[in-house]
Amino acid sequence: MSALFPTPRDLKSASQLQRELAARVLLTGDLTGVRKVAALDASSRRGEPLVAAAVLWDLAEERVLEVSVAATPPEGLFPYVPGFLSFREAPTYLAALAALSEVPDLLLVDGQGVAHPRGLGIAAHLGVHLDLPSLGVAKSLLYGVPAGELPEEAGSAVPLTARSAQLGWVYRSRARVKPLYLSPGHRLGLREGLELIRALPAPTKLPEPLRQAHLWAGRARREGLRGRFTPQRP
DNA sequence: GCGACAG
DNA sequence: ATCTTGTCGC
Numbered sequence: 001m002s003a004l005f006p007t008p009r010d011l012k013s014a015s016q017l018q019r020e021l022a023a024r025v026l027l028t029g030d031l032t033g034v035r036k037v038a039a040l041d042a043s044s045r046r047g048e049p050l051v052a053a054a055v056l057w058d059l060a061e062e063r064v065l066e067v068s069v070a071a072t073p074p075e076g077l078f079p080y081v082p083g084f085l086s087f088r089e090a091p092t093y094l095a096a097l098a099a100l101s102e103v104p105d106l107l108l109v110d111g112q113g114v115a116h117p118r119g120l121g122i123a124a125h126l127g128v129h130l131d132l133p134s135l136g137v138a139k140s141l142l143y144g145v146p147a148g149e150l151p152e153e154a155g156s157a158v159p160l161t162a163r164s165a166q167l168g169w170v171y172r173s174r175a176r177v178k179p180l181y182l183s184p185g186h187r188l189g190l191r192e193g194l195e196l197i198r199a200l201p202a203p204t205k206l207p208e209p210l211r212q213a214h215l216w217a218g219r220a221r222r223e224g225l226r227g228r229f230t231p232q233r234p
Numbered sequence: 235g236c237g238a239c240a241g
Numbered sequence: 242a243t244c245t246t247g248t249c250g251c
Contacts, residue, residue, distance in 0.1 A: 041241095042241075042242080043242070043243085044241085044242060044243080045242080045243060045244095046242095046243085050242095080240095080241060080242075081239090082238080082239035082240065082241085083239070083240080085240055085241055086240095088241075089241070110240085110241075111240050111241065112240055115240090116240080117239095121240070122240075122241085136240085138240050138241090139240080139241085140239095140240065140241090141239095141240080142238095142239070142240045143238095143239090143240085181240085218243095
């Protein structure tokens with residue numbers, strides 16, 4: 001169920017590993033058969049466990065099916081270094097995913113997909129590791145250049161580019177809010193990634209599944225919650 | 235050498 | 242990521 005997630009001993013070997021895994025990334029794939037997505041987010045404070053939440057979301061019914069929470073003690077955490085986020089957060093995400101009652105069809109991850117200096121943001125890393133389609137949804141830019149001005153209207157998007165190639169999209173989920181940075185992680189096309197995000201409800205800047213994951217991770221950290229939860233059906 | 239830098 | 246009061250607006 002859960003294979004090894006290698007933790008490099010330094011940033012040199014970490015970069016090497018990223019380049020190797022980036023070569024396995026597949027940037028094609030559509031949404032056929034994608035019914036349930038798992039949204040992942042984490043919450044942490046210095047000196048405390050890092051808490052991750054996985055929210056299983058039903059695309060057709062537009063609702064949370066279940067939530068799982070996992071944590072990793074501070075001693076076992078890779079430090080946060082820009083460009084190496086997956087080594088810090090992915091192990092806890094894998095634990096949260098393993099605690100779900102079923103395997104999702106696609107991962108929605110808070111962070112970059114292939115819009116990364118070495119082509120392996122956390123969404124791409126998780127996608128390749130689990131061999132699952134994945135999409136990165138970041139709240140700020142790490143790598144790449146927006147191709148032009150982003151219109152103020154909700155739903156607008158402009159390509160996110162680097163070295164004359166498109167890596168993802170700068171996307172406006174709501175009018176007059178800061179944009180999101182989308183990039184496929186694995187087994188998903190650029191257009192399909194945008195299509196998926198546009199199909200998700202977005203009452204706020206973040207698409208609802210990710211907003212729920214954010215809320216659960218924060219609440220779980222503050223209240224010490226762990227395990228699996230099944231929200232009441234309306 | 236300098237600036238940038240997901241969460 | 243987290244900390245943190247008030248404030249503006251529906």
